[in-house]
Amino acid sequence: MSGPGVVYRVNPVAKLAAALLLSACLVLTVDWVSSAVALTLEIAVLPLAGLPARTFWLRTAAVWIAAPLTAVTIALYGQPSGRVYAEFLFARVSDGSIELAIATLLRVLAIGLPAVVLFVTIDPTDLADGLSQLLHLPSRFVLGALAALRLVGLFADDWRSLALARRARGVADSGRIRRLAGQAFALLVLSLRRGNKLATAMEARGFGSSAHRTWARQSRWRGRDWVMVVIGAAIGAVAVAASVSTGQWNSIVG
């Protein structure tokens, strides 16, 4: 995966670490201060990533849609407290539920936007290289998963063919749920067979042999990778500090 921005040149392991650190800080609490602070800092930093604007809006579209939907749901059905503004069946819009809704809106954006920006710029092969060479995860598992990932694209084609084949066989008229269950099982059988063949092909190329494996592509950890991790951790830490110091910290545990 390539592109003009600096974010494309950061090691995938660093992006993964940064996203995990940031999210870890933000899922510990449900207040609005920490999310607002994190989101503000992110909005300041994200343009530096160099993701083309079009790519950014396309890839983050799901986050922009999901965030307000979640917020509306929580405003209607969240734990009510304080003044109640409207009531309808089980829905109750109150001071408490509105505050929770805003906090949630900000939180989904604060976690979702950087995660999307970091993950869409990760090339799976580079990530596998990094996980194996830098973190020394067992290459057998990492490369096995990487090769299996390539099969996912074939699943979509298989699924379409299975649906058409069922119509041709005269069994597509009734029982939608049963039919889909059967089709899912057929897909499972097909994918196991594909997986088997792929495993043989990999083994034929010496995968899993006793030789000490070398790497054609070197995964390097550079200064910019430290910067990436520090940015992620720093945004998380500042957000937590702001939340605690304003007395808004609202831990999800206890």
Place this chain on the structure above:
Amino acid sequence: MSASDWGWRHGGRTAWAVRGLNLAIVAGERVLLLGESGAGKSTLLQAMAGVLGDDDGGEAEGRLLVGGGIPTPGRAGLVLQDPDSQVILARVGDDVAFGCENLGVPREQIWPRVTAALDAVRLGLPLDHPTSVLSGGQKQRLALAGVIAMQPGLLLLDEPTANLDAEGVRDVRDSVVRVLDTTGATFIVVEHRVAVWLDVVDRVVVLSPGGGVVADGTPAAVLSERGAELAARGVWVPGFPPAWPSRIRAASERLLSSTELAVGRKTVVQEHLSVRVESGRALAVTGPNGVGKSTLGLTLAGLLPTLGGEVVAAESLDSGAGRAPIRWKSRELLTRIGTVFQDPEHQFLAATVRAELEIGPRALGLPDAEITERVDALLERLRLTHLALANPFTLSGGEKRRVSVATALATRPRVLVLDEPTFGQDSRTWSELVAMLAELLDAGTAVVAMTHDDDFVRALADETLVLS
């Protein structure tokens, strides 16, 4: 390579895949390995490549040595039949480098090897070219490059061209010749179609399904001595073409037609097509890979909606179901249009061959006696009776094809649409299929076949639609 009284039995099977094999192949020989389905050709290749698995995978007897030692993965280079399941990584260069990495080749040597291997197979693509967009022939050459980069002394090919069109077959064959000429590697290939490799090999070995070697010698000697016998067992031997059936062409009527037809999944792949499907006539749709043959077939079969124009059924075909096949119910298709998919596995629904054939007639609500009668007749006709209780997924390629055709015939559709019906089939299955389709045509069934197979077109087609 040498085998003495070697045998292998796959885990969970009672029959030996190979038994009592005595064979010696010296360095630099180029060998074509023949034998009918079930003779254990693939098993032998996999054993030499060291990928049969350990004791969990099965049981060995006797001795098999490659280069004087027990075969280990990665020492001999193996290319398999299915192009799709041999691509391992997302980028061309990385995929070729994969084997070298596993063998522990130092990084500074890997990339020169990768470039040289890609040159040898004439795959002039950038190293970061995505592997997902390659054609079948390109994928097979990529797999070959991945193997060559490992610099094996023994090159093993298991039906490497069975799934390719004529151009793909030529490209793969020429690449192999170039590699053998420069490296002098020992070469063993398994292939039904003898003509492809005849000029390349200097020795032909025929394995017997009972175990052991039936014939062994120069290509000229083995083929002149055993040609007729091999042809009868399904090997495509030059000079022994399968018989073409004779046809009676009775009067025909239009069953399906379309003008200004545009087909595609989401985007249009073919447009302004004029198609007419007539009873008792065979329409062959040909053209290179990826040109939209399958899409057109599925559209005519009432499985995919058109992207322009309409497929219209004649009144005698629709008999009350409506004019457009795409709006027919799944059950209504059964007696009207039967479809045989390119990959038989996509169509299998049941745990046994018999149950598989019963599905269509049962959906039609036929009485049990009638169902049994139809299924028995089809099993007999397609030499499947002894497999009635076998799981369709465990059959050989030829058997799977016969089952998938039988499932469509069980409901006696008036139009039969077949996608690459003869792809990768041995000559015996080929002539059986062609003979049966000729019978159906004479009885008034319309046949539409998407195919690369020139022999098939010449044997059956009344009309050919060439897509480009």
